[in-house]
Amino acid sequence: MRRGSDWRALLLAGLAGLVPAALSAAEGAACTKPVYLSFDTGHMGVAPLVAQVLQRHGVKATFFLANERTLNGGSSLDAQWAPWWRERAAEGHAFGSHTWDHDSWLADLPGGALRVKPSQGPQAGRVRMLSPEAYCAELARPAERFAEMTGQRMGAIFRAPGGKTSPALLKAAAACGWQHVGWAPAGFLGDELPSDRYPNAQLLARALRDIRAGDVLVAHLGIWSRQDAWAPAVLEPLITGLQARGLCFATLREHPQLGAAARTPK
CATH class of the missing domain: 1.20.5 (Single alpha-helices involved in coiled-coils or other helix-helix interfaces)
Structure with a gap:
């Protein structure tokens, strides 16, 4: 017995x-008609609101991390924000690199080097040259910090600041195991555009009209230049509006082309 x-x-x-x-x-x-909502770091002023909206609607997103200046003079990957990132990791969101100092590509140089301009860090606003190895180090630092904060490893995906890439930049990143993620034309949600010319209602209407299944969407966790906060004014009705059209939300781990890289730990 x-x-x-x-x-x-x-x-x-x-x-x-x-x-x-x-x-x-x-x-x-x-989820047969997925869209892939993603957020780049910023001044983090709307990060708590973004998290609340995603929780309320059970939506998982993909976050791209850079060490950006925040509203209180800290940075988006400092000790103050570590619990926020740890909570998002526990919720099952996906993560990638956005370079440590938010280096925007300017030009390719001989030998595979890159001319870039960081908007963060000690050299913010000054043009600098990065070798392929140095660019790989810039991609790796957010991954290392993410592991320290969360105990998890981010995927092998990155987004170049501004989405600006080049053959040399993509080659340098691929050599150290990173795959780039851009966004669909309709997926540019416009939260970094000036509020007076692109009010929230206009941005919402355009997104609901144009976004299609399979699109990667991009927004930020706080934009310095925008006066009327995009989140949650646009984010919540965007989620419910797209769901009403029969679309659903997935992380880039479920993307048919990018999923393998997004699931590969760095």
Whole structure:
């Protein structure tokens, strides 16, 4: 009897373990028209609001991390923000690099070097040259900091600041295992545009009209130049509006072309 009871207990435990997996598979199968919402770091002023909206609607997103100046004079990857990132990691969002000092590409140089202009860090605003190895180090630093903050490893995906890339930049990144992620034309959500010329209502209407299944969407966790905060004014109705059109949200780990890189730990 004891052996029979043990067998039944094991069977029940095994079935119980299958239920969450089956539910997860069913939920994944139901998402037949995904869009991929992503956020780059910024001054982090709307980060708590973004997190609340995503939680409220059960939406998972992909975050690209750079060490950017915040509203209180700190930085987006400092100790103050470590708990915020740890919570997002525990919720199952995906993560990639945005370079440590937010280096925007300017030109390719002989030998594979890159001319870039960082907007953050000790050389902010000054043009500098990075060798391919130095650019790889810039990509790796956010991954290292993310692991320190969360105990997890980010995926092998990155977004060049401003989406600006070149053959030499992509080659340098690929050589150290990084794949670039841009965004769809309709996926540019416009939160970095001036509020007086691009009010929130206009940005929302355009996004709801133009976004299609498969699009990668991009917004930020705070933009210095925008007076009327994009989140949550646009974010929440955007989510519900796209869902009403039959679209669903997934992280880049589920993307058909980018998923393998997004799932590869750095």
